[in-house]
Amino acid sequence: MRRFSLVVSILGGTLLTAPLLAQQPVPQAPQAQMPLRCGTVLAANPAGTGIDNPDCDYNQTNPSSIYAPGAILRIPVVVHVIQSTSGQGFLSAARVQSQITVLNEDFGAQAGTAGANGVDTKIEFFLATTDPNGQPTTGIDYITNNTWFQDSGNYWSTTAWDTSRYLNIYTNQASGALGYVPDLPQGGSVLGTTADRVVVYYPSFGRPGTLTPYHLGRTTTHEVGHYLGLFHTFQGGCGGSNCYTSGDRICDTNAESGARFGCPTTSTSCGNLDPVRNYMDYTDDACMQGFTQEQARRMRCTITSYRPALAQPAGPLASATVRNGAGNLNGNFSATPPLLGGTSTLSAITLGTGYSAAAAYGFLGSANTPFAGYTVLVDVTSPQLLVLPFTASAIAVQWQFNVPNSQTLAGLPISTQALFFGSTVAFTNAVDLVLGN
Numbered sequence: 265m266r267r268f269s270l271v272v273s274i275l276g277g278t279l280l281t282a283p284l285l286a287q288q289p290v291p292q293a294p295q296a297q298m299p300l301r302c303g304t305v306l307a308a309n310p311a312g313t314g315i316d317n318p319d320c321d322y323n324q325t326n327p328s329s330i331y332a333p334g335a336i337l338r339i340p341v342v343v344h345v346i347q348s349t350s351g352q353g354f355l356s357a358a359r360v361q362s363q364i365t366v367l368n369e370d371f372g373a374q375a376g377t378a379g380a381n382g383v384d385t386k387i388e389f390f391l392a393t394t395d396p397n398g399q400p401t402t403g404i405d406y407i408t409n410n411t412w413f414q415d416s417g418n419y420w421s422t423t424a425w426d427t428s429r430y431l432n433i434y435t436n437q438a439s440g441a442l443g444y445v446p447d448l449p450q451g452g453s454v455l456g457t458t459a460d461r462v463v464v465y466y467p468s469f470g471r472p473g474t475l476t477p478y479h480l481g482r483t484t485t486h487e488v489g490h491y492l493g494l495f496h497t498f499q500g501g502c503g504g505s506n507c508y509t510s511g512d513r514i515c516d517t518n519a520e521s522g523a524r525f526g527c528p529t530t531s532t533s534c535g536n537l538d539p540v541r542n543y544m545d546y547t548d549d550a551c552m553q554g555f556t557q558e559q560a561r562r563m564r565c566t567i568t569s570y571r572p573a574l575a576q577p578a579g580p581l582a583s584a585t586v587r588n589g590a591g592n593l594n595g596n597f598s599a600t601p602p603l604l605g606g607t608s609t610l611s612a613i614t615l616g617t618g619y620s621a622a623a624a625y626g627f628l629g630s631a632n633t634p635f636a637g638y639t640v641l642v643d644v645t646s647p648q649l650l651v652l653p654f655t656a657s658a659i660a661v662q663w664q665f666n667v668p669n670s671q672t673l674a675g676l677p678i679s680t681q682a683l684f685f686g687s688t689v690a691f692t693n694a695v696d697l698v699l700g701n
Contacts, residue, residue, distance in 0.1 A: 298478075299465055301523070301546040303441030304490050307451035315455075320493055320565035322450040325513040331561035331568070333386035337575035340392040342425045344405045345466075346436040348413045353436060359470035360404050364389050366471050366481030367488060370543065373554060378480070381541070382554015385563060387492075387575070389431070396426050415439045415463065424458035428573045431462065431491065433484070438465035442478055443487040449570040450493055462487045480549035489544050493566030494559055497544045498523050502534035516556040517542055527551035 310322040319326040343360050347353035369377040373384040391403025405423065412419040415437050424432050438444065443464040447453040454460045464484050465475070473479035495512040498520040503511030511519050521533035523546040531538040539545060541553040555563075567575050 299438070299475075300441040301478075301525070302483075302486060302490075302496070303439060303444035304487070305444065305446060306495075307447050307453050310450065311452040312450070315570055317565065317569035320450070320562045320569060322448065323513070324509045325558065325562050325565075326508065327515075327558040327561040328565075331565045332557075333384055333560050333564065336386045336388055337564070337567060338388045338390060339431050339575050340394075340403070340429070341389050341431045341433060342392050342395075342401075342403050342405055344407055344423055344432065344434045346407045346409060346412045346419065346434060348410050349408055353413050353466045354406075355435060355466060355469060357402065357404055361391065363470040363481050363484055364391055367485060370482070370485045370552075371488075371555070378550070378552075379554055382543075383557045383560045385555060385560040387560075387563065387567070389488075392425075392430055396429070413437060418459075420458045420461055424461065427458060427460040428456065428571070431488070431574065432460070433462045433464060435464050435466040435469045438463050441465065442468050442475075443483045445487055445490045448490060448493055448495070449566060455570060462491050477548035477550060482543060482549035482552045485543050485552070489555070489559070489563070492563040493570070494544050494555075494562060496523070496546075497539045497542050498546075512544070514556065514558045514562065516558045517544070520545070 307322070312322070318324060319328055319331070341364065343355075343363070345353070345355045345360065367389045368374065370379040370382065371385045371387045371389070373379050373382040392401055393403065395401040405425075407419075407423060409417075409419065411417045413436050420432070420434070423434075443462065445462050446459055447455075449455045449460070462484070464487060467473050467475035468478040468483040469481070471479070471481040473481065495514075497512055497517050499513075500511040501521050502519045507513075507515040507519065517539045518536040519534035520538045524531055524538055524540045525546055525548070527547050527550070528538070528540055529551075531540060540547045541551060542559075543552050543555055544559070545552070
């Protein structure tokens with residue numbers, strides 16, 4: 265059954281988006297034959313998640329200068345392209361990449377683009393290069409399932425990548441909407457679960473899409489705005505006396521009595537021009553031009569408070585030092601510093617050592633504990649990251665360590681050891697990889 269949403273006014277000025285079944289769509293005649301612009305459902309009774317930063321919680325915003333766009337925050341994205349068995353819903357890699365380009369133009373207010381008139385939020389997006397298991401990836405996950413293509417079934421429970429570390433975007437039929445998120449992170453209903461996601465109707469995904477006038481990628485920009493804590497510009501209608509605690513909880517977006525469609529640039533309500541060019545209204549893609557400064561600050565506050573493991577500072581985050589630990593077999597054991605979520609390369613020369621096989625270990629904790637006989641005395645109290653066995657025949661051997669893409673590892677030592685096998689057992693330890701500035 266097709267699902268619609270209706271904006272409902274609640275006593276006290278708060279607006280909620282409540283799901284309805286098979287009733288009439290939002291009453292804008294020009295849009296009657298189009299999918300619902302946004303199907304985002306906001307929590308009727310936001311429970312929170314044990315997190316409550318009053319600077320950007322569900323009920324209020326404090327646009328403090330500490331949240332002003334500064335250091336670039338880079339968000340890894342995985343796009344789950346769900347298609348039917350007939351191929352409906354397929355999106356090429358180029359189309360997926362075009363959507364990432366649009367996000368960066370819009371959130372970055374890049375000069376020469378349609379989003380140049382907005383505020384540079386200093387939030388960037390990139391297709392993930394490392395999956396949750398530390399393996400290389402394109403950041404695009406192709407899935408064929410007729411039920412999931414209809415946006416039915418709990419597909420996210422088995423397909424989601426760690427939602428604390430990745431922005432999970434799904435493309436499918438989106439339940440009769442152009443896009444939606446299940447809730448704002450501040451609402452508490454999905455944050456920290458596999459259901460935390462952005463869903464986009466596949467014809468409106470990327471640039472150009474195939475659904476005019478929603479073909480320039482702005483549906484995804486709008487929904488990612490929700491994902492980062494923004495309400496609609498028309499939330500709460502004209503709002504109350506305090507624009508930071510009513511309406512969209514933002515003061516530099518003019519209050520708006522209701523959603524606007526098309527591009528009515530002279531439309532007024534609540535005593536001001538309506539913010540029809542804002543990404544959080546319902547206007548055509550070509551009409552939208554930017555976020556405001558206070559929206560940028562609320563989103564950055566949301567990342568800091570509610571999604572702290574999601575964004576990565578730009579640039580290298582690792583340093584490496586070479587140590588001559590006990591049992592070091594040679595001077596050719598080295599490391600190339602990785603980026604967070606990148607790869608470290610370790611190499612060792614076995615020529616002349618008498619060893620025919622080796623294993624590389626990477627783990628959290630000390631790397632200076634020697635092996636005794638055939639007993640591996642690594643730090644077993646800390647999580648072992650990987651074990652990669654290799655066979656060597658008197659040649660140089662090399663290991664590549666895929667460092668997990670997790671901001672929680674920043675500042676922690678990732679220690680490495682190599683264990684050599686032959687008639688006897690020996691080890692070398694020389695390198696600690698330290699993630700952090």
